[in-house]
Every structure is written in structure tokens, then in C-alpha cells.
Amino acid sequence: MEGSRLRGGIDLGGTKIEAIVVDDDQQARGQAREPTPTQGGPQDVAEHMAQALEAAAKAAGVKPADLQGVGVGSPGDVDEQRGIVAQARNLPGWDGSFELAKALSEKLGTQVFVGNDVQVATEAEFAFGAGKPYDSVLGVFWGTGVGGGLILDGKPWLGRGGAGEIGHMVVKIDGAPCPCGRRGCMEAYAGRAAMEARARREADKGTKTDLFKLMKHHDKTRLTSSVWAHALEDDDDLAKELIERAVEALGAGVASAVNLLDVEAVIIGGGLGVRFGQPMAERIATAMHPHLFDDDRPPAVRVAALGDLGGAIGAALLVTTRAGQPA
Numbered sequence: 001m002e003g004s005r006l007r008g009g010i011d012l013g014g015t016k017i018e019a020i021v022v023d024d025d026q027q028a029r030g031q032a033r034e035p036t037p038t039q040g041g042p043q044d045v046a047e048h049m050a051q052a053l054e055a056a057a058k059a060a061g062v063k064p065a066d067l068q069g070v071g072v073g074s075p076g077d078v079d080e081q082r083g084i085v086a087q088a089r090n091l092p093g094w095d096g097s098f099e100l101a102k103a104l105s106e107k108l109g110t111q112v113f114v115g116n117d118v119q120v121a122t123e124a125e126f127a128f129g130a131g132k133p134y135d136s137v138l139g140v141f142w143g144t145g146v147g148g149g150l151i152l153d154g155k156p157w158l159g160r161g162g163a164g165e166i167g168h169m170v171v172k173i174d175g176a177p178c179p180c181g182r183r184g185c186m187e188a189y190a191g192r193a194a195m196e197a198r199a200r201r202e203a204d205k206g207t208k209t210d211l212f213k214l215m216k217h218h219d220k221t222r223l224t225s226s227v228w229a230h231a232l233e234d235d236d237d238l239a240k241e242l243i244e245r246a247v248e249a250l251g252a253g254v255a256s257a258v259n260l261l262d263v264e265a266v267i268i269g270g271g272l273g274v275r276f277g278q279p280m281a282e283r284i285a286t287a288m289h290p291h292l293f294d295d296d297r298p299p300a301v302r303v304a305a306l307g308d309l310g311g312a313i314g315a316a317l318l319v320t321t322r323a324g325q326p327a
Contacts, residue, residue, distance in 0.1 A: 005261075006062060008053050008070035008110075009316030010046070011309075012036070012117060014090035014144030014193065015222065015271070019052035020312040021060040022104065026128055028309060031058030040083075041093030046100060050107040060228075065109030071318030073117035073311045074100060075147065077162045080322060083114045083159060089180055090193065092142050113318040117311055118269075119164055121304070122149025123156055123321070124314030125267050129305035134264040140166060140254055141311075142246075143225070143270035144262045145179070145191040152261070156321075158159040167191060171252045189249035195242050209238035225275035228242055247280075251287025269304030278303050 006029060011018040014036060021030040032055035034048045049072070050064075057064045064070070076088030083101020086092040103285050105112040122131070122139030131137040131151065134155050139149035148166030150157040157163055167187035168180055175184030179193055188194050215223055231239035254266060266288075268281045285301040292298055304310050 004256075006060060006067050007316040007319040008057065008064065008069065008073045008108075009312040009314070009318075010049050010053055010104075011121070011311030011315055012049060012072060012074045012091075013271075013311070014075065016050055017052045018308065018312045019049070019056040020316065021056050021062065022313060022316045024133050026284045026313055027320065028313075030056040030058065030062075031309070031312070032056040032059065037092055037138040039092050042088075042091070042098035042100070043103070045091055045094070045161075046098075046103045046107070049155060050104060051105075053108060063109075067108075067110050069111040069113060069319035070104065070108055071120065071322075072100065072104065072112060072114045073120040073315040073318075074114055075145065078114055079161050079270050080113070080115055080158070083112065085114060095289045105261050111281060111319075113322045114320050115315070115322070116147070116149070116158075116164060117315075118147030119149040119158065120246075120314030120318060121269060121306075121311040122151060122164075122267065122311050122314070124235060124306055124317055125269065125304050126151045127317065128313070129310065130267050130302040131265060132302070136261070136263040137265050137267055138166075138254070138257055138261065138263045139267045139269060139304075140250070140273070141270035141304075142190060142192075142250065142268065142273040144186045144193050146250070146253075147270070148257070148263070150263075152263075166257055169253045169256060171249050171256075186253035189230060192225070192228075192245035195228075195246060198242060199223060199238060207238055210234060210236050211239055225271040227273050228272065234301065247283050247287050250284050251289075254284065255291035256303035258288070258299055259291075263292070263299055265300040265302060267302055267304050271308075274304055274307055289317075 034052040125131040146167030148164035176188040178185035178188035225247040
């Protein structure tokens with residue numbers, strides 16, 4: 001297949017960078033993964049992103065410059081028109097703004113489009129996955145943080161560039177400190193990074209838990225979704241307590257968003273959401289119910305169907321859906 005018929009997609013997460021090259025049928029022709037840097041700044045992150053895409057293109061038998069384009073799903077406040085990402089606080093040294101599209105385009109030799117990571121993953125689920133049967137969808141991606149994406153009346157809703165930040169809906173006034181610097185956000189209770197920070201504080205105080213033993217046993221440097229899953233399987237009391245705390249926060253925050261938007265379906269994705277699957281989605285739906293205004297007609301709550309590659313597939317979709325916009 002000609003390289004010009006192939007598109008690249010990069011899903012930039014707080015833990016990993018997933019890159020793929022897809023064809024017109026959204027089939028991955030090549031893929032690669034890099035750990036997200038924990039030190040440095042935006043330039044360092046961009047370098048790792050370029051390396052991941054180059055490896056995916058090599059696996060597909062093409063060069064990055066031969067691709068139709070590359071889409072990126074990034075956390076933070078994304079200015080799609082200018083390809084600028086700001087306030088991506090889950091990434092090292094990214095408190096200000098950075099011209100990510102320009103930096104990657106110079107490294108890869110092809111046009112680059114940038115969108116919010118959860119928004120593009122939600123668009124992929126709407127087009128090809130769990131959101132296909134619906135006209136209005138709220139994507140809730142539960143991982144390092146908690147991100148949101150919106151499809152309203154069949155169209156992406158971007159607001160002024162910062163729409164969908166459901167993780168920063170306040171679920172408790174003057175509540176727990178959030179990685180964003182504010183207090184009481186849903187992410188402060190449900191984000192994997194915040195949950196790990198709470199687990200460390202509890203362990204330091206002497207609370208018994210095997211979370212960190214499991215982390216070392218599985219050769220991880222963070223409490224990844226797989227570590228949390230193993231801890232729940234082992235009936236770890238602290239893990240159960242923190243997951244239940246997260247589910248309660250998700251229930252309140254997601255229900256509040258549904259009360260505002262009245263969407264038909266909520267798609268639960270992200271590392272934790274996909275790992276725990278439909279049983280956890282049903283727990284979240286149960287936690288939502290007491291907070292729903294129209295509790296006789298709750299939205300469908302489904303797990304993202306595209307799995308780990310959903311974000312990268314959605315990123316690649318940007319090359320066609322955002323064509324004609326300056327990068």
C-alpha cells in the first residue's frame with residue numbers, strides 16, 4: 001500500500017506513548033510504544049513521540065514523511081488551529097504552552113494535527129466502537145487522570161479548546177488536593193496518580209497493603225492499572241478502599257455531567273476503565289444513579305470497545321476530520 005494512503009496516530013499519555021500507522025479501514029499496519037518521560041520538558045516528550053512514530057512507520061514499511069499526515073491526542077488545553085498544547089500537567093515540565101504540531105512536523109517531515117487525547121478517543125469510539133449506536137456520547141477516560149470527550153448531535157463539541165475536562169469537575173468543596181493545583185476535583189479521588197499518592201501516604205503511616213510489593217514484583221515503577229487489578233484480585237483492603245472512593249467520585253461527577261448534557265451514553269475508557277471492564281462500568285453506573293436528576297432514564301454506560309489503541313486510532317482520524325485546518 002502506498003504510504004500516502006496511510007496515516008499516523010500518536011496517543012500521548014501520562015504513562016506511555018502509543019504510536020500506530022493505520023490504513024483506510026483503521027487497521028494498524030505498524031505500532032510502537034515508548035514510556036512517557038518522567039523528567040525534562042515538552043521538547044523531551046516530543047522527541048520520544050517522534051521516536052515512537054518512526055518505529056511504527058518502520059514496522060509498516062514506510063517512512064514518516066510518506067504518510068498522509070500524523071494526528072496526536074494530547075492531554076492538556078489544546079489549540080487545534082495552532083497545534084499548541086498548554087497546561088498538560090500530567091507531563092514533565094509542561095506548565096506553559098508548547099507548539100507540539102510544529103515540533104513534530106519538523107521531526108517527522110509530514111503535517112501534524114493535534115487534538116485533546118480523550119476527545120479524539122471519544123470520536124474513535126463514536127465512529128468505530130462502543131459509541132456507534134448513539135447520537136450523543138460522553139467519553140470518560142479513567143487512567144493517570146480522568147479526561148472527558150463529547151459528541152453532541154453527532155458532532156464533536158470542543159468548546160473553546162478546553163471542553164470535556166470532566167476530571168476537574170468539583171465533587172467536594174475544599175476537598176482533596178488535585179494534581180491540577182485545585183481542590184476537590186473528581187481526579188483528586190479517581191485519577192491513578194492521585195490514588196497512588198494517597199496509597200503512598202497511607203503506607204507511610206503504617207497501613208497494611210501489598211500494592212507496592214505487587215508493583216515491584218511485576219517490575220513496574222508506578223501503580224499501573226494491572227497492579228491495581230492484581231491487588232483487587234488479592235483482596236487488598238487499601239486497594240479496595242481507594243477504588244471504592246474513586247467509584248463514588250466518578251459516580252457523582254459523571255452524573256452531574258449527564259444532568260447538564262442529557263447524553264444517551266457514557267463510554268468508560270482509559271487504562272483503569274478498560275482493565276476493569278464492564279463489571280466496573282456497572283459499578284460506576286450504580287454510583288451515578290442517586291445523583292441523576294432523570295433517574296428513570298439513565299444513560300447507557302459502556303466500556304470503550306477499541307481498547308488500548310482507541311486513542312491512537314482517534315488521533316489518526318484527525319488527519320481526515322481536521323483536514324484543511326492549519327497545523
